[in-house]
Amino acid sequence: MKLKQLFKLVLVNIYQNKVRTFLTTLGVIVGTATIFLVVAIGTGGEAQVNEQYSRLSVGTIMVMPAQRGRVVDPLTIKDADMFAQSEHIAHAFPVLQGNGDINYYNFSTRGGFSAIPPGFQSSNNLTMQYGRILEEDDESKRHKYAVLGAELANTLTDGDPAAIVGEKITINRRQFQVVGVYNRIGDAGSGMGYDDSAFIPYTVGEKYLLGTRANPVITVQAADLQAVQPAMDYITNILNETHRAGGAEQFRLMDAGSRLVAAQESARTMSLLLLAVAVVVLVVSGIGIMNVMFVTVKERTREIGTLKAIGAKKREILGQFLIEAVVISLVGGMLGVLIGFFTVPLLKYFELPALPSISGVLLGLMFSVATGVFFGFYPAWKAAELNPIDALRYE
Amino acid sequence: MINNIKCIIDARNIDKIYKNGAEELKVLDDVTLKVWQGDFTAILGPSGSGKSTLMNILGCLDLPTSGQYNLDDLDVLTAGENQLATIRNQKIGFVFQKFNLLPRLNAVQNVMLPLLYRGVDEDEARETAREKLTVLGLDDRLNHRPNELSGGQQQRVAIARAIVGSPNLVLADEPTGNLDSKSSRDAINIFKELNRHGHTIVIITHDAEVAEQVDKVFYIRDGKINETGG
Ligand SMILES: Nc1ncnc2c1ncn2[C@@H]1O[C@H](COP(=O)(O)OP(=O)(O)OP(=O)(O)O)[C@@H](O)[C@H]1O
Ligand SMILES: [Mg+2]
Numbered sequence: 001m002k003l004k005q006l007f008k009l010v011l012v013n014i015y016q017n018k019v020r021t022f023l024t025t026l027g028v029i030v031g032t033a034t035i036f037l038v039v040a041i042g043t044g045g046e047a048q049v050n051e052q053y054s055r056l057s058v059g060t061i062m063v064m065p066a067q068r069g070r071v072v073d074p075l076t077i078k079d080a081d082m083f084a085q086s087e088h089i090a091h092a093f094p095v096l097q098g099n100g101d102i103n104y105y106n107f108s109t110r111g112g113f114s115a116i117p118p119g120f121q122s123s124n125n126l127t128m129q130y131g132r133i134l135e136e137d138d139e140s141k142r143h144k145y146a147v148l149g150a151e152l153a154n155t156l157t158d159g160d161p162a163a164i165v166g167e168k169i170t171i172n173r174r175q176f177q178v179v180g181v182y183n184r185i186g187d188a189g190s191g192m193g194y195d196d197s198a199f200i201p202y203t204v205g206e207k208y209l210l211g212t213r214a215n216p217v218i219t220v221q222a223a224d225l226q227a228v229q230p231a232m233d234y235i236t237n238i239l240n241e242t243h244r245a246g247g248a249e250q251f252r253l254m255d256a257g258s259r260l261v262a263a264q265e266s267a268r269t270m271s272l273l274l275l276a277v278a279v280v281v282l283v284v285s286g287i288g289i290m291n292v293m294f295v296t297v298k299e300r301t302r303e304i305g306t307l308k309a310i311g312a313k314k315r316e317i318l319g320q321f322l323i324e325a326v327v328i329s330l331v332g333g334m335l336g337v338l339i340g341f342f343t344v345p346l347l348k349y350f351e352l353p354a355l356p357s358i359s360g361v362l363l364g365l366m367f368s369v370a371t372g373v374f375f376g377f378y379p380a381w382k383a384a385e386l387n388p389i390d391a392l393r394y395e
Numbered sequence: 396m397i398n399n400i401k402c403i404i405d406a407r408n409i410d411k412i413y414k415n416g417a418e419e420l421k422v423l424d425d426v427t428l429k430v431w432q433g434d435f436t437a438i439l440g441p442s443g444s445g446k447s448t449l450m451n452i453l454g455c456l457d458l459p460t461s462g463q464y465n466l467d468d469l470d471v472l473t474a475g476e477n478q479l480a481t482i483r484n485q486k487i488g489f490v491f492q493k494f495n496l497l498p499r500l501n502a503v504q505n506v507m508l509p510l511l512y513r514g515v516d517e518d519e520a521r522e523t524a525r526e527k528l529t530v531l532g533l534d535d536r537l538n539h540r541p542n543e544l545s546g547g548q549q550q551r552v553a554i555a556r557a558i559v560g561s562p563n564l565v566l567a568d569e570p571t572g573n574l575d576s577k578s579s580r581d582a583i584n585i586f587k588e589l590n591r592h593g594h595t596i597v598i599i600t601h602d603a604e605v606a607e608q609v610d611k612v613f614y615i616r617d618g619k620i621n622e623t624g625g
Contacts, residue, residue, distance in 0.1 A: 005511045009500075016499045306495040309456055310556065311484020311512040313477050388483075389457040392495070 001316050010323045024292045025332030027285020028371060032336025032364040033343065034278035039360030040344055042271030044353030049263045051186075058257040059090075059222040063235060065215060066252045073245045074215040077117075077202065079238065083220055086234045088227035093120040094216040096205045100172035102198060104156040104164065111152055113171050113198040115205020115216075121147075123221055124185075126194065129153075131165040131180025138179075139201045144208065146176040150184040151195035171198055174209060228255050282367055285332075286375035293325050293379035304383050305391030318384035325376020326369055333368025337361050401467070403564050403595050404430035404453055409462035411448050411618075422448045423459065424618040430597060432563070435590040437598045439606040440615035446599045447492075447568055449615065453597070454487050454566045455479045467563055484512050488557030490567035494549045496541040496556075502528055503537045506555045513560060527555040531585065547578035554585055558594060565589065568599045583608050 001009075014021050063083075065071045075094060083092035096115035101108055120126075121133050129150060138145050146169065153161035156169070161181045169176055176198070185194050206214045222231040232253050239248035297304070304317055312320075340360070347354040411423035422445045430436055440446050451457040452464065455471055464471045467486055474482065483489075488509075496505050506524035511517070528537055531551040541549055550570065557565050567586065571579035583598075583605060590596050598609060606612045613620050 001512050002514065002517075005517060012499055012504070302495065303497055306491070306497065307508070307512075308480065309454070309483060309489050309491075309495070310509045311480050313480045313512075316512065387457075389451050392451075392456065392491075 001312070003319075006316065006319050006323060007327075010320060010327055013324060014327060020292065021328055021331070024289055024328055025335065027281065027288045028329045028332030028368050029336040029339065031278055031282035031285050031371070032333040032368045033340040034281055034336075035275065035367055036337050036340030036356070036360045036364040037343055037347065037354065038271055038274035038278050039363055040340070040354040040356050041274065041347065041352055042267065043357050043360070044355035045267040045270065046264060047355055048353045049260070049267050058255075058260060059225055059228055060256040061220040061222060061228065061232060061235070062252075062254045062256075063218040063220060063239075064252050064254070065217075066250055071215055071246070071250055073243045073250065075218055075251070076216070079242060080216075080218045080220075082238050082242070083218065083231075083235055086231060088223050088231040088234055090221040090223050091119060091123055092218055092220040093117050093123065094202065094218050095120065096202065096210055096214055096216045097197075098172075098205075098210055098213075100209075101170075102152070102156065103170045103173075104167065107156045107158070109152070109155055111196055111198060112193060113146075113200060113205070113209070114194075115200050115202045115209070117202045120219070121199075124194070124219070126185065126199075127183045129181045129183045130162045131178070133180060134199060134201055139203060142204050142207070143201060144174070144176050144204055145179045145201065146171070147180040147182060147199045148178060149182055149193075149195040149197045149199070152198060153178075153181040169198070171200070172209060176200060222255075225257070228257060279367070282371050286329075286371040289325055289329060289372060290375040290379060292328075293321065293376050294382070296324070297321065297379050297383040300383075301386065301391050301394040304386055305388050305394065308386070308388035308391060314384045317386075318380050321380030321383045322373065322376050325380065326372035329368045329372030329376070330365065333365045336368065337364050340364070401432040402429055402465075403432055403434075403467055404428065404597070405463075405465040406453065407463040409449075409452060409459045409464065411445070411452065411457075412460045422618050423452070426462070426615075426618070426620045428613055428620055430564075430595060432595055433590070433593060435587070435596050435610040436613065437600055437606045437609040437611070438613045438615055438620075439600055439603065441601055444615045445618040446601070446615055449620075450566055450568050450597075450599050454489055455483050484509055485560065486563045488560065488562040488565045490550075490553050490557045490565065490570050492569040492572050494541070494553040494573075496549060496552055498541055501538045501540050502533060502544070502552045502555075505541070505552055506559050509556060509560045524555070524559055527559050528552065531555050546573055547575075547581065550574060550578065550582055551585070554582070554589075558589060561594075563595055565594050565596045566599070567597070569601070570598060571600065571602060571605055579605070 063075065077094045080092040080094045083089055093116060097112060099110065099112050102111040118134050118136050118139050134145060134147055153164050157164050164178050165180060167178050169178055220231060220235065222228045235253060236248045239251055243250065307317060341356060344354045344356050407427045409423055409426040410421065413420040413422055426449060438446055438449065452459050458472065466482060469482065503521060503524045506528060507520040510520035510523060525537060528534065531554060533548060533551055536544060536548055544552065571582050574582060586596050586598060598605065600606060613622060
């Protein structure tokens with residue numbers, strides 16, 4: 001029999017058993033929808049990670065104290081200058097960070113501040129929303145100026161950040177004049193929370209705010225991606241030489257590239273986990289299909305005998321029942337994908353980053369068809385193996 | 396003279412033994428029979444005598460325990476499964492006692508099936524099926540499903556399916572068993588008509604009245620066959 005005819009025969013059978021077909025497909029519907037959504041969540045998660053890290057150059061290396069709190073022998077601006085001399089390193093900036101009360105008129109908030117050399121801003125993609133950046137002059141003349149992160153400016157002004165430029169604020173009761181507000185940068189994976197910070201000239205921070213508690217982090221930009229490893233080796237050597245008291249072990253070196261990879265990997269692990277759940281659902285639904293197909297074969301045993309009597313070959317019976325299983329599961333798969341599509345907005349509502357994708361559709365359909373083939377094969381084979389006379393005599 | 400007519404069924408010394416545990420039941424005992432091209436034949440015997448068993452073997456649905464069987468010069472016992480399927484499709488038309496129509500297909504679709512299994516084009520198969528059903532007086536029931544047809548009509552659909560592929564041999568097992576006497580006579584007349592058009596027909600029956608209307612009768616009793624009654 002031609003394949004097309006076999007299909008028609010199958011469709012007639014399925015069409016006249018709509019309810020049974022639908023019940024059989026329920027599991028496949030759920031399984032396929034799950035796979036589709038898992039892929040959507042996975043894609044969405046990865047996109048989110050990539051978007052978070054897109055502003056962060058993968059060549060960034062952070063040199064920081066290995067433990068929080070006081071270091072016997074803290075990093076200094078001189079270390080940064082020495083790092084910058086390596087051919088593997090484009091630039092290196094020390095950053096002093098602290099937390100404190102930030103006041104603007106009667107608004108008060110607990111926030112972070114960072115004392116930075118002027119060059120830090122351009123190399124960290126800090127661009128201006130209002131006002132101007134911290135300049136070389138501010139550094140050398142120790143101006144008590146501050147530039148605010150977008151979020152901090154928003155909080156202090158209750159949503160009118162432009163108004164704060166030119167105004168006075170206090171950080172830990174020390175007065176600063178706000179000269180600008182940066183554009184929002186997002187958590188660039190630095191963990192520094194730029195948007196919530198106030199930025200002040202490095203030396204001002206060191207002398208005026210922190211004093212002896214100054215314990216900087218140095219952000220280093222490798223010359224290129226290949227230079228990351230040699231740069232890290234170089235830094236370690238310098239630290240061992242210049243900080244003999246505690247050696248390089250007091251400090252931790254972190255490069256953005258490996259953090260990105262780690263974040264992507266954890267997103268992927270999550271997807272795989274969910275995918276495993278979906279596959280389990282499909283296997284269970286596949287067993288359901290197998291049951292129904294066995295019942296179908298039993299119910300239609302005499303029919304199979306008749307078909308064999310009028311000339312159906314083994315492979316035609318096998319084909320018929322296999323196609324039936326596959327069509328049933330494919331229908332379930334398509335319904336599942338459809339349901340998945342409608343569920344994506346719901347996930348977004350719960351702030352799960354879900355992104356529907358072609359690969360999700362294909363993977364879902366592929367798995368549903370595979371379920372049909374795999375679990376439909378045995379019953380179909382049993383049907384094909386039936387001896388015509390036994391099938392005809394079956395009551 | 397006889398050499399000009401082809402031997403369709405050439406069965407020799409056929410035994411069929413059913414084993415039930417240690418017990419052996421010999422249902423066919425040394426059956427030998429020949430049916431020639433164009434014969435209109437009946438196999439007559441009481442219930443349990445082995446008629447259906449014999450028909451299943453003649454129809455290549457079952458194999459004998461021992462003996463020899465040539466169908467249209469082809470040795471059935473050495474044929475493979477696919478070959479047997481092809482033989483059933485091309486050389487034999489079955490009419491089953493319970494009709495065995497497919498319940499989800501309508502009359503035309505049921506009748507088309509043997510042609511579709513033969514690889515005939517769908518349109519051509521449908522046309523041929525329509526013709527046969529029309530000849531059998533079912534032109535107004537073409538799209539009805541079996542459960543929408545009377546017993547006699549189902550019977551005619553089954554006959555149409557048996558002859559749609561112009562097989563050499565039509566085997567009918569108790570074709571009148573489920574019919575009243577009028578439909579029964581109609582059915583026999585249809586077989587007569589088919590025979591006049593050259594179909595070789597073997598009717599299996601326990602009804603002596605049916606046997607009276609055929610050209611040749613084989614009598615079967617307790618698995619033994621002979622050509623004279625009693
Ligand atoms: N699969 C089987 N296993 C064991 N015994 C069987 C089997 N099929 C048939 N028989 C036995 O073979 C004998 C002949 O059966 P068969 O069906 O050929 O009879 P029949 O002549 O067609 O009878 P009826 O007119 O009632 O249909 C019976 O005694 C039956 O019990
Ligand atoms: Mg019988």
